[in-house]
Amino acid sequence: xxxxxxxxxxxxxxxxxxxxxxxxxxxxxxxxxxxxxxxxxxxxxxxxxxxxxxxxxxxxxxxxxxxxxxxxxxxxxxxxxxxxxxxxxxxxxxxxxxxxxxxxxxxxxxxxxxxxxxxxxxxxxxxxxxxxxxxxxxxxxxxxxxxxxxxxxxxxxxxxxxxxxxxxxxxxxxxxxxxxxxxxxxxxxxxxxxxxxxxxxxxxxxxxxxxxxxxxxxxxxxxxxxxxxxxxxxxxxxxxxxxxxxxxxxxxxxxxxxxxxxxxxxxxxxxxxxxxxxxxxxxxxxxxxxxxxxxxxxxxxxxxxxxxxxxxxxxxxxxxxxxxxxxxxxxxxxxxxxxxxxxxxxxxxxxxxxxxxxxxxxxxxxxxxxxxxxxxxxxxxxxxxxxxxxxxxxxxxxxxxxxxxxxxxxxxxxxxxxxxxxxxxxxxxxxxxxxxxxxxxxxxxxxxxxxxxx
Amino acid sequence: xxxxxxxxxxxxxxxxxxxxxxxxxxxxxxxxxxxxxxxxxxxxxxxxxxxxxxxxxxxxxxxxxxxxxxxxxxxxxxxxxxxxxxxxxxxxxxxxxxxxxxxxxxxxxxxxxxxxxxxxxxxxxxxxxxxxxxxxxxxxxxxxxxxxxxxxxxxxxxxxxxxxxxxxxxxxxxxxxxxxxxxxxxxxxxxxxxxxxxxxxxxxxxxxxxxxxxxxxxxxxxxxxxxxxxxxxxxxxxxxxxxxxxx
Amino acid sequence: xxxxxxxxxxxxxxxxxxxxxxxxxxxxxxxxxxxxxxxxxxxxxxxxxxxxxxxxxxxxxxxxxxxxxxxxxxxxxxxxxxxxxxxxxxxxxxxxxxxxxxxxxxxxxxxxxxxxxxxxxxxxxxxxxxxxxxxxxxxxxxxxxxxxxxxxxxxxxxxxxxxxxxxxxxxxxxxx
Numbered sequence: 001x002x003x004x005x006x007x008x009x010x011x012x013x014x015x016x017x018x019x020x021x022x023x024x025x026x027x028x029x030x031x032x033x034x035x036x037x038x039x040x041x042x043x044x045x046x047x048x049x050x051x052x053x054x055x056x057x058x059x060x061x062x063x064x065x066x067x068x069x070x071x072x073x074x075x076x077x078x079x080x081x082x083x084x085x086x087x088x089x090x091x092x093x094x095x096x097x098x099x100x101x102x103x104x105x106x107x108x109x110x111x112x113x114x115x116x117x118x119x120x121x122x123x124x125x126x127x128x129x130x131x132x133x134x135x136x137x138x139x140x141x142x143x144x145x146x147x148x149x150x151x152x153x154x155x156x157x158x159x160x161x162x163x164x165x166x167x168x169x170x171x172x173x174x175x176x177x178x179x180x181x182x183x184x185x186x187x188x189x190x191x192x193x194x195x196x197x198x199x200x201x202x203x204x205x206x207x208x209x210x211x212x213x214x215x216x217x218x219x220x221x222x223x224x225x226x227x228x229x230x231x232x233x234x235x236x237x238x239x240x241x242x243x244x245x246x247x248x249x250x251x252x253x254x255x256x257x258x259x260x261x262x263x264x265x266x267x268x269x270x271x272x273x274x275x276x277x278x279x280x281x282x283x284x285x286x287x288x289x290x291x292x293x294x295x296x297x298x299x300x301x302x303x304x305x306x307x308x309x310x311x312x313x314x315x316x317x318x319x320x321x322x323x324x325x326x327x328x329x330x331x332x333x334x335x336x337x338x339x340x341x342x343x344x345x346x347x348x349x350x351x352x353x354x355x356x357x358x359x360x361x362x363x364x365x366x367x368x369x370x371x372x373x374x375x376x377x378x379x380x381x382x383x384x385x386x387x388x389x390x391x392x393x394x395x396x397x398x399x400x401x402x403x404x405x406x407x408x409x410x411x412x413x414x415x416x417x418x419x420x421x422x423x424x425x426x427x428x429x430x431x432x433x434x435x436x437x438x439x440x441x442x443x444x445x446x447x448x449x450x451x452x453x454x
Numbered sequence: 455x456x457x458x459x460x461x462x463x464x465x466x467x468x469x470x471x472x473x474x475x476x477x478x479x480x481x482x483x484x485x486x487x488x489x490x491x492x493x494x495x496x497x498x499x500x501x502x503x504x505x506x507x508x509x510x511x512x513x514x515x516x517x518x519x520x521x522x523x524x525x526x527x528x529x530x531x532x533x534x535x536x537x538x539x540x541x542x543x544x545x546x547x548x549x550x551x552x553x554x555x556x557x558x559x560x561x562x563x564x565x566x567x568x569x570x571x572x573x574x575x576x577x578x579x580x581x582x583x584x585x586x587x588x589x590x591x592x593x594x595x596x597x598x599x600x601x602x603x604x605x606x607x608x609x610x611x612x613x614x615x616x617x618x619x620x621x622x623x624x625x626x627x628x629x630x631x632x633x634x635x636x637x638x639x640x641x642x643x644x645x646x647x648x649x650x651x652x653x654x655x656x657x658x659x660x661x662x663x664x665x666x667x668x669x670x671x672x673x674x675x676x677x678x679x680x681x682x683x684x685x686x687x688x689x690x691x692x693x694x695x696x697x698x699x700x701x
Numbered sequence: 702x703x704x705x706x707x708x709x710x711x712x713x714x715x716x717x718x719x720x721x722x723x724x725x726x727x728x729x730x731x732x733x734x735x736x737x738x739x740x741x742x743x744x745x746x747x748x749x750x751x752x753x754x755x756x757x758x759x760x761x762x763x764x765x766x767x768x769x770x771x772x773x774x775x776x777x778x779x780x781x782x783x784x785x786x787x788x789x790x791x792x793x794x795x796x797x798x799x800x801x802x803x804x805x806x807x808x809x810x811x812x813x814x815x816x817x818x819x820x821x822x823x824x825x826x827x828x829x830x831x832x833x834x835x836x837x838x839x840x841x842x843x844x845x846x847x848x849x850x851x852x853x854x855x856x857x858x859x860x861x862x863x864x865x866x867x868x869x870x871x872x873x874x875x876x877x
Contacts, residue, residue: 039723051728059470061724068716104709109716124469139471139565162706196474462853575857583853594857605852617858639858 027089031075038071039064041204045197055123062116063197069109070191070208073184074215076102081218082322092268092325093452100160107157110150142189149186156180171280188212227322233257236296236319238273241311244299244377248345249311250288253296253319261323265290265330265352266423266451269323271298273313282322286425286451288348288378290355296321299377301345301453328451330356333421335447338362339414341405341434343369343426345453350425351378354388364388365414369404369430371396405430407437418442425451459483459554459573464583466566475564479557483573486553490519490545503543523548526652527628529671533664534656535628547625551576551614551651558647577613578647596638596679603677603685604694606643611674614650615641616658625658636661636680642668643675643690662686 042064051057079086079099086095122132137143158164159176168176192198192205236255244250263269268286272278288299300310330353338357342350347368357364364387370376373394382390391413393404402409410417422443424434431450438448461479466472489498498516501507512520523536523545538544554573561569561580568581570589579589588609595601596617606613616625617639625634640657644650649672656671657664657678665686668676675690687695705711 039719043723043727046727048727051724055469057724057728060728061720064720064723065717068720101705101709101712105713105716108710108713112717121468121470125467135468139468194474196470196477199474199478460854570854572854572856575855577854577856579854590853592852592855594855599857602852602855613856615856615858641856 027086034071034075035068038067042067042197045201045204053124055120055125058116058120058123060120062113062120063195065109065116066113066191066195067197069106069113070187071211072102072106072109074211076106077184077215078218081215082222083218084222087325091327093327103157103160107154110153114150140190141194143194145186146190149183152179152183153187156183174281184212223322227320230322231318231320234261234321236321238313238315238317238319239295240315241313243311246372246375246377248299248301248347248375248377250297250299251285251310251313253298253321254294255296256294258291258294258296261291261296261321263287263291263296263324265354265356266328266349267324267326267352268349269296269298269321269325272320272322274318274320275313277309278313282320284325286326286349286453287324287352289352289381299345299348299351326451328353328423328425328449330360330362332449333357333360333362333423335419335421336362337416337420338364339417339420339422339438340364340366341369341422341424341426341430342366343430344375346425346427346430346451347376347378349451350423351381353423354382358387362387365420366390367393367405367413369393369426403433405433405437407440410434410437411441421447421449423449423451425453428452459557459571461561461572462570462583463561463566464568468566471564472561472566475561475566478564479560479571482560483553483557486515486549486556489513489515490549490553492542492544492546499543499545519545519549519552522552522648522652526656530628530656530660530664530667532629533627533634533659534652535626535659537628539626539631547616547655548648548652550574551612551647551649554578554651555612555647575615576647576651579608579612580610582609593641593677594639597683603641603679606675606694608643611643611645612647612650613641613643614647614654615639616651616654618658625655627659627661634659634661637664638679638681640664640668640676640678641691642673642677644673649673665691 042060046060046063050060076099079090079095079102090098118129118132118136121127121136122129125132125135127135137147156177156179159168159173165173192208198205198208234255234257236253236258239252239254242250242252265287268284270282271285272282285298285300287296289297291297328349340350340354340357347370350366350368354364354366366382366388368376368379368382368391370392371394373392376392376394379390379392382388384390395404397403404413414420417438418441420443422434422438424431431452435448435450439445459480461476463472463476488494491497492499494500498507498513502512502516509517520536523534526534526548527536534547536543536545536547550573554571554576555578557573558569558571558578558580561571568583568589569579570583571578575594577591579591583589588607591606591608591613592602593604593606593613593615595603618625618637626632627634637658640654642650642653642657644653653668653671653673653676657668657676660667662678662680665676665678665688669688669690673688675694676688677691677694678686680686685695
């Protein structure tokens with residue numbers, strides 16, 4: 001990672017630009033409201049007398065932790081159910097990010113719940129915690145399956161932690177991740193059948209079951225049923241596979257009613273090739289051009305197991321796509337002038353974005369970073385014009401002796417950068433460098449848009 | 455029915471489980487009261503009585519209760535009847551014990567250990583409240599709420615009392631339609647509360663003859679007090695009173 | 702992947718703090734109504750629907766016949782008014798309690814039950830044979846006086862709410 005230093009005495013021109021609008025966090029409000037509802041449900045279902053003994057108090061708090069964890073599990077699932085409302089309100093990349101965040105929270109809450117129930121129960125029954133465990137297992141309904149489900153859930157959580165995730169292939173990780181559904185199913189029964197807040201309250205049981213049923217319904221609808229229907233509608237197939245310079249390959253898809261997908265430049269799809277070796281994975285691939293009436297194009301770098309198998313795909317292979325996703329689109333631009341920075345496979349979405357921005361009348365400067373001149377994929381498609389200036393920047397930083405994206409170089413290349421929106425896509429390190437440089441040159445945070453390549 | 459119920463679980467092995475079970479037991483009793491009450495306008499009993507429900511529509515519970523009532527009626531020669539003299543369906547004589555036994559079943563199944571359940575004076579006991587002795591159940595003197603006719607010690611079993619001193623003459627003789635008279639109270643001990651409750655009501659309806667009758671129909675002990683204060687009992691019942699038996 | 706690494710843990714910590722606060726508010730701040738008894742649960746008094754629709758026997762104390770039974774005198778379904786319905790046998794569905802299955806089949810002729818078969822029942826009969834061995838009289842005269850507090854529970858005829866309050870059972874319950 002480049003260390004950023006600020007030059008002393010950088011002159012930052014004062015620019016007026018419309019203040020970027022903040023997105024109203026409707027989704028956050030909904031989740032908070034739900035959490036408060038769960039809290040209220042616990043409150044009114046727990047008599048104050050329960051807390052007169054420490055064991056009773058701990059057990060009651062353990063139940064609260066369990067209720068919150070169970071509710072947040074539904075939120076977690078809904079985040080990745082690919083519900084269109086969430087996608088437009090929050091954005092696909094942030095949905096995944098929050099799904100991961102909540103995963104940590106939920107696993108920790110579940111473990112807290114288990115601990116509190118054991119300790120609380122042990123105090124109530126005057127047993128050691130060690131003896132309380134078999135006691136509870138023998139007496140509470142469906143507790144054995146809840147234990148198995150919890151263990152599975154924790155295992156899935158551990159496998160998704162950053163350290164472990166790196167050691168697993170995507171397929172192995174995903175297969176393990178799918179067992180979450182089993183874990184949730186196993187742990188559900190002990191809640192409504194054994195939970196003291198549910199046992200005598202038919203309404204509460206009904207609401208809880210409906211919550212889970214609605215979540216399952218959302219998943220089945222938007223992750224299974226609708227993509228299958230779309231597949232039948234569009235009949236996408238691989239049309240051609242074209243190498244695009246070192247390490248990058250373009251895949252052309254053809255099909256019907258492609259325009260109905262309503263994809264914009266900069267967006268991505270989850271692409272699943274229906275052929276041996278590719279069935280199991282849906283990869284996020286960004287469009288590298290705005291779709292025409294009958295064609296889509298993705299330009300893919302060699303990342304992960306499957307991307308390296310992509311050049312060997314045969315034309316005619318059927319393809320299932322879900323999307324479009326992503327908010328890395330031309331609509332986000334807040335100024336008439338725009339700077340686009342592409343690195344590696346990031347040139348794909350930048351190329352598609354440029355098409356939309358040009359069509360909308362923006363003035364573009366495109367900086368294209370690559371290791372060497374042969375790796376400047378799609379360079380020929382950036383036709384220079386009055387509205388488009390294309391600047392290739394090949395060469396490793398070690399060979400060049402400097403960093404082409406250093407703030408001073410950037411200011412030299414693009415003197416009016418402070419007046420431009422910045423769209424950057426490429427490796428993480430490059431994005432961080434560009435964002436830091438742009439900020440230091442006076443570009444407001446709301447005018448910088450980024451897309452990480454997963 | 456308006457039954458007060460109290461439950462005593464002295465030493466549950468798992469207290470949370472026991473609390474859960476007790477709550478469920480109460481809700482089961484409240485549920486039965488709602489469904490079988492003569493006074494709740496749309497209770498199942500009222501609706502069946504009014505002809506709104508057909509036999510096939512009845513819930514399994516009501517079907518079972520009616521079947522129990524019918525068996526009891528046959529066994530008592532008609533003295534026990536769920537049809538009041540004016541024709542209304544009145545299941546109180548069997549439902550109270552039935553509902554309380556159902557509530558007790560919850561506690562038994564939850565393995566809460568020893569317990570004592572008292573629903574409106576009908577009692578189900580199980581186990582030992584303290585190691586070494588059973589539950590002490592006092593049988594109330596009809597004329598003095600603070601005195602007992604007898605105190606029975608039992609571990610597993612049920613005790614039901616039917617009497618005229620609280621609700622007046624509310625039990626009728628199904629054979630004649632007249633209100634039963636002759637006995638001020640009848641107490642029956644049996645293995646389960648349904649049997650005890652039905653028998654206690656039947657004994658009250660049958661009068662003094664009912665004492666001997668009941669011991670042949672599933673009662674393990676019978677105690678009764680006539681209106682003029684004589685205490686009657688079958689052999690087991692007399693033993694409970696400390697009276698020397700004929701043999 | 703440059704989102705906050707510890708966001709999940711931070712949210713968890715906040716949630717735990719909220720749970721703790723809820724516990725304090727519920728158990729410490731709100732005054733404690735019923736002190737728990739030392740031995741087990743003690744007694745829970747469940748007045749079932751004593752307030753609703755006159756179920757308490759206030760209206761029924763004149764237990765004899767007519768008064769108080771609202772509206773049912775009009776419809777008398779037992780009067781044999783129903784004509785020749787064939788006998789109908791209804792098999793009740795299994796009352797699926799976890800505490801035992803009960804299933805009864807009932808044959809109706811008109812509105813009269815003519816036959817009953819018990820198909821399944823929790824096996825309670827066995828207990829009644831054992832019971833007589835276990836019911837032991839406690840005879841000492843002083844025990845028969847309620848003041849001696851030796852009785853765990855009282856069997857009596859159906860209580861009205863008022864009768865209950867005065868009764869010994871109530872005293873036992875309050876004593877815990």
